[in-house]
Amino acid sequence: MRVIEVLEQGISDGTHIGAQVYVSRDGEVVADCALGDARAGVPMTTGTLMNWFSMTKAVTAVAVAQQWEAGALDVDAAAARYVPEFGANGKHEITLRHLLTHTAGIANADGMLQGQAWRESHAENLARIYAAAPEYPPGTRAGYHAAAGMTVLGEVVARVSGVPYERYVRERIFEPVGAHDCWVGMPEERYEAYGDRIGFMHATSGDGARPVPRINSARSAATPMPGAGGRGPMNQLGRVYEALARGGAPLVSPVTLAAISARHRTEMLDETFGIVVDWGLGLAVDTSAMGRHCSRRTFGHGGHLSSVAFCDPEQRLVVAVVCNGMPDRDRHYRRLDAISSAVYVDLGLAGPDDPGRAKPFPTAGL
Numbered sequence: 482m483r484v485i486e487v488l489e490q491g492i493s494d495g496t497h498i499g500a501q502v503y504v505s506r507d508g509e510v511v512a513d514c515a516l517g518d519a520r521a522g523v524p525m526t527t528g529t530l531m532n533w534f535s536m537t538k539a540v541t542a543v544a545v546a547q548q549w550e551a552g553a554l555d556v557d558a559a560a561a562r563y564v565p566e567f568g569a570n571g572k573h574e575i576t577l578r579h580l581l582t583h584t585a586g587i588a589n590a591d592g593m594l595q596g597q598a599w600r601e602s603h604a605e606n607l608a609r610i611y612a613a614a615p616e617y618p619p620g621t622r623a624g625y626h627a628a629a630g631m632t633v634l635g636e637v638v639a640r641v642s643g644v645p646y647e648r649y650v651r652e653r654i655f656e657p658v659g660a661h662d663c664w665v666g667m668p669e670e671r672y673e674a675y676g677d678r679i680g681f682m683h684a685t686s687g688d689g690a691r692p693v694p695r696i697n698s699a700r701s702a703a704t705p706m707p708g709a710g711g712r713g714p715m716n717q718l719g720r721v722y723e724a725l726a727r728g729g730a731p732l733v734s735p736v737t738l739a740a741i742s743a744r745h746r747t748e749m750l751d752e753t754f755g756i757v758v759d760w761g762l763g764l765a766v767d768t769s770a771m772g773r774h775c776s777r778r779t780f781g782h783g784g785h786l787s788s789v790a791f792c793d794p795e796q797r798l799v800v801a802v803v804c805n806g807m808p809d810r811d812r813h814y815r816r817l818d819a820i821s822s823a824v825y826v827d828l829g830l831a832g833p834d835d836p837g838r839a840k841p842f843p844t845a846g847l
Contacts, residue, residue: 482823482827483823483826483827483833484502484823484824485502485514485516487816487819487823488502488516491804491806491816492517495685496804496808496812496816497517497690497808498518498683498685498690498805498806499515499516499517499518499519499524499525499680499804500515500516500517500805501514501515501516501525501529502800503714503716503718503800503802504719504798504799504824505723506796506797506828507797508723508726512827513527518805519531519680519805520679520683520692523680526678527716528678529679529714530664530678530712530713531682531712531714531715531803531805532682532696532784533710533711533712533713533784533788534709534787534788535627535708535782536781536782536788536790537665537706537708537709537710537711537784538631539722539764539782539790540650540665540721541634541707541763542762542764543654543725543732543741543763544635544650544653544707545577545638545763546737546738546762546763547732548637548642549737550733550734553642554577554637555577556578556581556762557578558577559576560572560575560576560577560579560580560634560637563637563641564637566607566611567610567633567636569611570612570614572585572587572613572614572615574618575587575615575619576619577637578745579619580626580631580633581630581745581762581763582623582745582746582760582762583623583625583630583746584619584620584621584622584623585626585630586616586617586618586619586621586624587610587616587626588616588624588626588627589626589629590609590610590613590626590629591609591628591629593627593628594627596695597609598629598632598709599704600695603632603706606628606632606706607633607636610629622749622752623750623751623752624751624752625751625753625754625758626708626753627708627709627753627785628709629708631707631708631709634707634763635705635707645705646665646666646707647705650665651664653732654721654732655713655717655721658723658724658732660720660721662675662678662714663713663714663721664711664712664713665705665706665707665710665711665712666706666710667703667712668703669699669702669703672703673699680805681697682697682787683806684806684807685806685807686808693807709785715790715802715803719790719799722781722790722792723799725792726792726799740762741761741762742766742778742794744759744760745760745761745762746760747759753846754843754844754846755843755845756841756842757841761780764781765780765783767779769840770814771791771800772817772818772821772822772824772837773818773821773822773831773836773837773838773839774825774826774831774835774837774838775791775793775796775821775825776793776794776795776796778795779792779794780794784803785807786810787804787805787806787813788803789801789820789821790802791821796825798830800821800824802817802821804816810842811842814843818840818842822837825837
């Protein structure tokens, strides 16, 4: 398989030390593979729990969609309607839609880019966001929010549902699809009990592979970070996307799925990434990380310098892949383009010489 060759090449050239890839079509598993090491001396397996980083945002988007479908919230209402503390310092006009489409103007309100969000508790992250002021009037510009927007949305879900966010996603998203080893906010004792099933992320932009500090720890895993803290095997994250691929059941209705996966932000320059990127309600649509052969309706989410998971509804295809090496930005996006494009060739959905649709790679930011 071409996709395995791409992943093996990444191990060979030091881009990552291990990887997981899961592919299904029409609900049938096509590939469920693990390569290399999860961390030093520990082989990667299909059951290894890896950090999802921003792939977590798709889970939060589904949680918001569930509460929208239930009538508990309105995506065009101000976030402060549900979390009054958030409205401080000029943020009272920011709606849930602004947060879902990364047009709220609070891209780094939690200090994520300086590492503060990984060091602090969930409550401290929220307090920092509440105290922040928007950088521009909501809806007038776009700039990917690394975590702050989803942190607020997770709090909205918790308040309107009456269930803590970390418990909500376990009970209403992961458990219904059989993703029993998926977490956003994993108790420290569970982290320790998983033992060698816990995989580490590694920085590979310099010489060798170095475990990334702070995030590879029980303390970090325990923080319920709705925009970046998910963990689990790719074959189980794939089950979440398989529910979406078959129309949303048992997570959301087909109408709600169509609403959140449609383009709601189009032709806007994303000031974080430096390119134009289209967005649904919490979901990225048809990006370079999804390869050159995906349909224009493909939706999902990537994870910081490491991963992507997506659903191509026209091809009834689900792909979830994570590499545990975080190289420089250009090398990472070329890797994802190669991996995702190879899946389509392997399945005969594109020819080996078909160049497909070239899409811009991010030129700045994450």
